[in-house]
Amino acid sequence: MRLLLWLTMTLAALYGGYWYVGSRAALSGMEAALDGLKAEGVGDYADVSLKGFPSRFDITIDKPRLLSSDGANGWSADFLQLLALSYHPNQVIAVWPKEQSVRIAGEPLTIRSEDLRASVATEPTLSLPLDHAEVEGHQVEIARAPGLSLTVEKLILAARPSGRGQSSYDLAALLTGLAPGAVLKGLIDPGVTLPAAAEELRLQAAADFDRRIDKATLASPPRLLALREIEGHLGWGDTSLDITGELAADTGGFAEGRIEVKARNWEALFAIAAATGLVPSDQADQIRNILAVMAQGSKDGSLTVPISFEDGMAMVGGAYLGPAPRF
Secondary structure, three states: OHHHHHHHHHHHHHHHHHHHHHHHHHHHHHHHHHHHHHHOOOEEOOEEEEEOOOOEEEEEEEOOEEEOOOOOOEEEEOEEEEEEEOOOOOEEEEEOOOEEEEEEOOEEEEEEOOEEEEEEEEOOOOOOOEEEEEEEEEEEEEEEEOOEEEEEEEEEEEEEEOOOOOOEEEEEEEEEEEEEOHHHHHHHOOOOOOOOOEEEEEEEEEEEEOOOOOHHHHOOOOOEEEEEEEEEEEEEOOEEEEEEEEEEEOOOOEEEEEEEEEEEOHHHHHHHHHHOOOOOHHHHHHHHHHHHHHHOOOOOOOEEEEEEEEOOEEEEOOEEEEEOOEO
16 A cells, blocks of 8 residues: 555656646747747737646737738737647647737738637647647637628638648638628628628638748748649529639749639629629629620539639630739
8 A cells, every 4th residue: 555655646746747847848938939029029928827737738828919020910819828738738729819909911800709719739749740730710700890890600720731742731611601791791792682691611722832831830931832622612692602723833923723613693793703803893894794605505504714824814714804813
């Protein structure tokens, strides 16, 4: 009995020592990373603390803030929590507060959610290459102003290595119950031809980067080189949009390749694209006439449109659609 008690106390002391050493290392590493961002002028925070003895490393960052070097993009929140089991420190859960502030290209946005969290697992090596990641959110609202907003009932984003090379990843997104606010709905659907919410949006693709995603990504994000096996679907009432294709970056960084878009009830979708500026206003009539001719051969009334990207331009048939996106 004494031997058993002695062994139990010894193991408890060893584990307590492991937790203390591990927690100090995790806390000091986080402080060093945050102080590095602060020194570079791209981040700030009020305080960082760690709890969770004996089985967890739970880090809370108070008042975190990130800012791009030009000040055009940024993010801030009241707190950010990073949670990990002490015996699996390479698997982390991030938990965001119910409200966050984001700035994209100088435009301020507010993100509200009932629940928004991410899980990230890395390989247990010094460079911490990504093994898999997933973001899940419920009742997520992105708002610029009252009514100028988009609410998503459920959101899932996922990434994992594709197995086709160290810098290739399978990406997927699923959004259900997409409901634009009153102002936004009026802008994209002034004729009130669509239901209040889209049923779902699905996207998936294999993404090739110039290097793998690991801990160095925080300081220098990898550059996207190609999107292969693109598949997308948007269902909204009696309209739907399906997308397939392949894109790669050309020498100038513009998308090059071909996307095929199949639309059901395409007239309503084209009206939305024109209303939101996705179609140049001076080209709208010409493009619509071309699409109408293309749709005449369809037995079910749907429209299939090949969009080519070349020399920095996006083209539908012989009509200029707009500049090709940059990678």
